[in-house]
Amino acid sequence: MHLSIDHNSNVPLHIQAEELLRKMIEDPQFRNGKFLPNEVELSKELQISRTTLRQALNKLVYEGLLVRKKGIGTKVSEKTVSSKSMNWKSFSQEMAARGIPIRNFELHISWVKPQEELVHFFDIKPEQKVLKLERLRGRPEGPFVYFVSYFHPAIGLSGEEDFKRPLYEILEQDYKVIATLSKEEISAKAADNFIGGKLEIDAGSPVLFRKRFVYDQDEKPIELNMGYYKSDSFIYTVESRR
Amino acid sequence: MHLSIDHNSNVPLHIQAEELLRKMIEDPQFRNGKFLPNEVELSKELQISRTTLRQALNKLVYEGLLVRKKGIGTKVSEKTVSSKSMNWKSFSQEMAARGIPIRNFELHISWVKPQEELVHFFDIKPEQKVLKLERLRGRPEGPFVYFVSYFHPAIGLSGEEDFKRPLYEILEQDYKVIATLSKEEISAKAADNFIGGKLEIDAGSPVLFRKRFVYDQDEKPIELNMGYYKSDSFIYTVESRR
């Protein structure tokens, strides 16, 4: 395997280097605490300056994928698999990573008048309708999450999407919108009759409630998502560093 | 107010610059979408090179405190207050930030034989005892979290701590251990009789269960923490960027 960088590409060198490093990290040869070649060697091999290489390395260190130590070297983190990118995987990917096959039980799309919270969040006029997406998803044996999602009118998914592709992929490829920032609120709730019915559990059973505010790179609101998770089949994981 | 950098200090210039920028961000003059002086000006004012300044800026951009745009400038993020640092505030600080006064209802310290999970997590011998810390905390009106925390024997808090200072402060100042990485698992549970009794709620009521694995900068395990949060008085928040 010979990784190389295209100096004539319009993609910045440190971005290309970052991608190559990500591939190296995935490689079993380097995974689990193995050391990368040192910076001088690597920069020679990739034919970029040490400064540019360090730009790429720094980003991966921030993300927690790499651990560097003065005088020793740079190794792949043992304690972290995908770091915060976890939160950015699509729901299907998240589940796939845990070896859980996913099924869609219900899918309903409609245009609705926004509630006050939505008017405020999206900063739109009250008469402007927004796209509402309801989904019931889970394992083949039964559903374990019910969620309702609202989108900014400017995105306005056509409603004819197949939703077989992950949502974030549809947004990136078809609408050139990249979800960059997400704020989430997580709490425990007792299922009411409606949610209990959807998730096939008794009313009163504990569910994990997750409310998610999604913004793009310019901090403009994209999506508001509210999900109810069956507590015995879903654990929410968070990783953070400082 | 004149911020300045000490070139004779043994603290790296980009770290000093980072601290100054953090103070600027806190300043009402710059908060909420206001623009910072441009890089060339700032680097002249601080008497450091643009490269060094950008090193500091990059870190804050990565944390989400600053938003930069080519051709425009660098501004303080409007959507983010403290970003991921939120997860690193002590519990008391977290609550203080929400205007909630905190009281300790119970505090119990003991040395116990570690369970299998602890032996594995801390990578110690089964006969090595670990410090167990149980706390019941909450508002003056009543408790809303009960947690049990175990510490690595190498840290071995003397047991004579007053625990009036935040835990992370005790660890940093007295034990020179800096908690750098945290992995958390969050789920919804139904309170059993014990937890229900502690939190003064009916057994069966939903509680937020938070299990937290804490590591230091070298990825060595420090603490394992398990908390039960009364669902109607605590919402867990997460912010993430990519």
Add this chain to the structure above:
DNA sequence: TATTTTAATATGTACAAACATATAAAACAT
């Protein structure tokens, strides 16, 4: 043999310089 010193190695810090590119405002032409 045990201890100390030294050297090799790898990352950390810092600056200077040059050019590229996105954005908004000003100048210009229609």
Add this chain to the structure above:
DNA sequence: ATGTTTTATATGTTTGTACATATTAAAATA
């Protein structure tokens, strides 16, 4: 008045260079 081109501004990219410092292993010394 409106659309286009230019220009000023600010961040983005990339390289080169020099020296500092933490760590480990090897060499020198007691």
